[in-house]
Amino acid sequence: MGTLLLSYLLLLLSAASFLTAEAGSVGVNYGRVANNLPTATKVVELLKSQGITQVKLYDADATVLKALAGTGIHAVVTLPNEQLAAASSRLSFAISWIQHNVAAFHPSTTIRAIAVGNEVFVDPRNLTAYLIPAMRNLHSALVRLRLDTDIKLSSPIALTALQSSYPSSAGSFRPDLADSVIRPMLDLLRQTNSSLMVNAYPFFAYEANSDVISLDYALFRPNPGVVDAGNGLKYLSLLDAQIDAVYAAMSQLKYDDVPIVISETGWPSKGDPKETGASAANAAAYNGNLVRRVLTGNAGTPRRPKADIDVYLFALFNENQKPGPTSERNYGLFYPNEEKVYEIDLSLNKGGVRWNEDRGKGSGGNDGSGSPEGKAGEKWCVSNAAVGRERLQAALDYACGEGGADCRGIQPGATCYDPNTVEAHSTFAFNSYYQKNGRVAESCDFAGAAYVVSQQPSKFSSKFFFFSSFFLKIERLGLICPL
Numbered sequence: 001m002g003t004l005l006l007s008y009l010l011l012l013l014s015a016a017s018f019l020t021a022e023a024g025s026v027g028v029n030y031g032r033v034a035n036n037l038p039t040a041t042k043v044v045e046l047l048k049s050q051g052i053t054q055v056k057l058y059d060a061d062a063t064v065l066k067a068l069a070g071t072g073i074h075a076v077v078t079l080p081n082e083q084l085a086a087a088s089s090r091l092s093f094a095i096s097w098i099q100h101n102v103a104a105f106h107p108s109t110t111i112r113a114i115a116v117g118n119e120v121f122v123d124p125r126n127l128t129a130y131l132i133p134a135m136r137n138l139h140s141a142l143v144r145l146r147l148d149t150d151i152k153l154s155s156p157i158a159l160t161a162l163q164s165s166y167p168s169s170a171g172s173f174r175p176d177l178a179d180s181v182i183r184p185m186l187d188l189l190r191q192t193n194s195s196l197m198v199n200a201y202p203f204f205a206y207e208a209n210s211d212v213i214s215l216d217y218a219l220f221r222p223n224p225g226v227v228d229a230g231n232g233l234k235y236l237s238l239l240d241a242q243i244d245a246v247y248a249a250m251s252q253l254k255y256d257d258v259p260i261v262i263s264e265t266g267w268p269s270k271g272d273p274k275e276t277g278a279s280a281a282n283a284a285a286y287n288g289n290l291v292r293r294v295l296t297g298n299a300g301t302p303r304r305p306k307a308d309i310d311v312y313l314f315a316l317f318n319e320n321q322k323p324g325p326t327s328e329r330n331y332g333l334f335y336p337n338e339e340k341v342y343e344i345d346l347s348l349n350k351g352g353v354r355w356n357e358d359r360g361k362g363s364g365g366n367d368g369s370g371s372p373e374g375k376a377g378e379k380w381c382v383s384n385a386a387v388g389r390e391r392l393q394a395a396l397d398y399a400c401g402e403g404g405a406d407c408r409g410i411q412p413g414a415t416c417y418d419p420n421t422v423e424a425h426s427t428f429a430f431n432s433y434y435q436k437n438g439r440v441a442e443s444c445d446f447a448g449a450a451y452v453v454s455q456q457p458s459k460f461s462s463k464f465f466f467f468s469s470f471f472l473k474i475e476r477l478g479l480i481c482p483l
Contacts, residue, residue: 098141102147117134121177168244268283
């Protein structure tokens with residue numbers, strides 16, 4: 001099987017030149033609003049054990065930065081909002097801050113960037129006027145200390161900075177921010193070859209509009225998609241639509257060349273009864289599918305399909321002292337005892353990103369699905385429409401050819417020929433290949449064109465699934481092709 005997979009990957013790479021682009025990276029936000037977290041040394045060992053090579057901090061804690069020294073893990077440090085006023089008014093403060101919080105550790109600890117504040121426009125202390133002067137002073141300090149080549153800076157914005165976000169093509173920044181803050185920020189980012197940091201949470205949009213937003217659309221699962229009436233682009237995920245709204249807003253200001261980093265995104269594993277969609281299963285689906293997309297080079301959006309976006313998941317741990325609803329304390333990938341809240345892999349493994357949805361260690365909250373899960377242990381391999389028709393077709397050709405999948409059911413006139421779409425046919429072929437090869441994780445990857453699910457097939461828009469083992473007798477095979 002390993003030889004077949006290698007042959008397929010070589011075939012796919014030669015057939016589609018756009019696969020040669022480097023994939024983005026996946027990091028985590030390491031928040032510490034808790035009183036029960038492991039020591040920094042243990043946290044660094046956890047990061048290493050999970051293959052996590054990017055971490056974002058909400059400060060520049062010396063203990064954490066020392067623990068990261070020599071590990072090769074890249075860090076983003078943050079100048080907290082409460083220090084913006086000082087950094088904006090005094091270059092000497094900015095230089096001192098860089099000396100004590102950056103230069104003192106870099107390059108033994110690889111500091112990749114500085115986040116200047118966090119969601120400053122949302123802060124009730126009205127700190128917006130300090131942001132641009134602080135960014136300029138900190139950049140001047142980096143230049144003076146000859147660190148500006150290695151270390152970039154940005155400032156994470158929330159989607160509330162947008163005046164309009166739907167449809168995505170109508171994305172625009174708020175009038176009170178566009179010219180006074182956003183334009184000079186983007187200008188600085190362009191001059192310094194830096195990226196705009198964006199905090200984007202599809203969960204919030206789904207929770208508030210679960211009557212009109214599909215859960216599958218929010219979780220990167222197969223779905224019919226949403227067509228943007230403004231430009232005709234089809235969206236298969238809510239996160240794509242949110243990010244493209246930011247791209248559209250940037251385009252209005254003539255900054256199409258500034259890249260985006262998703263500095264925060266995630267999904268809570270538990271929530272209050274009214275927090276629709278907060279569950280361990282949904283969190284595993286959202287984060288697992290997102291990791292798969294990024295690490296297999298499929299993170300581009302309909303507006304910028306070739307963009308490889310770096311993503312920082314929120315968050316590393318459940319943080320028990322965060323205020324607000326239950327969900328705020330349950331975004332973590334890990335409990336404070338370092339056990340996983342649910343099962344996903346955060347790095348590329350042999351055969352690709354291996355991910356299975358898992359009920360987690362407690363599915364508290366309302367998952368919003370309205371449908372039962374599959375029986376324990378049941379798994380199916382489905383196509384990932386987000387990679388596009390060309391890649392699906394290449395993977396389908398391999399599965400039905402050299403891969404040896406039984407594709408008789410999707411031939412013209414056969415039981416499962418309709419619907420005659422590459423998405424439906426590839427799901428049939430991928431699942432046949434997956435069942436034939438014993439449901440091992442690496443047999444459902446196809447360079448990101450497929451992934452494993454554990455929900456009952458009726459929950460997905462793909463029209464059929466090949467349920468039974470490839471080795472069962474023909475009378476025991478189950479082919480489901482609902483109209």
